[in-house]
């Protein structure tokens with residue numbers, strides 16, 4: 001089962017290699033076998049990528065927005081046409097079940113390219129009437145932008161960053177996570193095939209040092225990172241020290257609140273999606289599930305019943321609902337948190353084991369796990385686990401649950417399940433989170449802004465908000481009469 005690309009990096013419209021780069025093995029998380037061997041970018045590769053982007057960007061920015069958009073929309077069509085192949089690459093790289101990668105990864109990137117490819121032509125500055133003289137504003141490209149990705153949604157993240165950047169006339173150098181380097185290369189090929197001029201979307205592989213090298217590069221005007229809070233802090237301080245624009249999409253420990261009057265099956269469905277999809281490796285997951293005391297026990301019984309039915313196993317089998325975690329390190333981290341949960345006194349209501357699966361003994365699997373009787377101070381209720389581990393917390397009143405839900409350093413997302421819609425809106429308005437759902441969870445259509453409050457990040461992806469953040473505003477005053485000069 002090989003997934004070896006032509007070479008490690010895609011720079012200036014072609015694959016390049018530098019044998020001096022540190023080896024970067026690509027591991028299939030379901031078996032632990034090495035399926036490709038890439039190399040980390042050397043300073044030489046990094047320089048070539050930044051220079052290619054710098055050289056290509058001005059002519060691209062001078063094109064009519066509708067012409068740039070047309071190329072993005074063509075690339076969206078190719079992504080859709082190749083969805084099955086891309087889903088397979090994504091499953092091999094991440095271990096996520098193919099039934100997910102067929103619907104949630106390349107297709108989300110395609111939606112994004114299509115949206116920004118269309119929206120950019122209508123995204124203009126404004127004219128300001130000054131009673132004779134007037135002014136107008138222009139939304140101008142920033143220049144060379146850097147995108148740095150996490151490993152949970154590799155092609156989606158590459159799409160979410162590159163589409164608004166390119167639409168606005170920027171060039172991008174993208175560094176995928178070292179765990180999942182493959183699909184960004186496929187995206188780069190697709191952009192070229194769609195007619196994107198060479199140098200505008202470059203992919204360089206590497207570990208954190210390559211990311212840091214890009215962030216610190218003097219030519220780079222903006223950096224957008226999807227990753228953990230500690231990485232975000234490092235990147236933001238380096239970017240800030242050089243006055244670069246920055247978007248930070250970071251981690252979370254989001255609350256999902258289920259009131260007594262909620263549709264219980266929908267609420268459980270939302271909680272399961274918000275904890276087990278992508279083997280729990282989603283930044284916006286509602287990992288603190290607050291359930292009101294009146295339905296708590298019924299909710300837990302039915303949740304356990306449904307969780308036990310999740311089919312875990314071969315990610316390439318279309319019937320499989322949950323694959324392994326992305327890496328041995330992440331697996332060990334999640335297993336460690338399950339131990340911590342038990343030691344801290346939470347009740348392990350289901351899961352918690354490492355399953356032994358025929359033919360997949362080397363894989364990084366963990367059973368979907370539910371803890372009940374979780375209290376606010378337990379580590380499993382405070383720290384981001386990034387695995388299929390749900391904490392259920394009981395509550396009585398509305399004010400109480402709002403206080404408890406907000407008692408966290410994070411603020412990425414939140415959800416409320418209730419049939420009482422005035423209450424739903426009232427509670428959501430009080431929750432300190434950037435992306436919220438009422439009677440749903442984890443849906444992130446490109447049309448709505450996505451991002452976090454507090455430590456969960458700065459800036460937004462998707463929607464017109466992203467176009468604003470990949471551009472800078474120029475104001476132009478136009479005199480229509482004489483210059484009123486005292487000299």
Ligand code: NDP
Nearest residue numbers: 149150151177178207208211212227228231249250251283
């Ligand atoms: P990391 O923070 O470990 O890494 C994110 C990216 O940053 C990787 O490409 C990494 O490279 C790179 N990196 C690491 N150190 C530096 C540095 N000093 N300078 C520049 N780049 C650096 O996150 P994970 O990949 O482990 O992803 C999981 C995290 O991402 C979770 O916290 C999750 O919540 C968050 N996330 C947030 C999302 C959001 O939109 N808010 C969405 C998805 C995930 P390398 O991998 O090679 O070390």
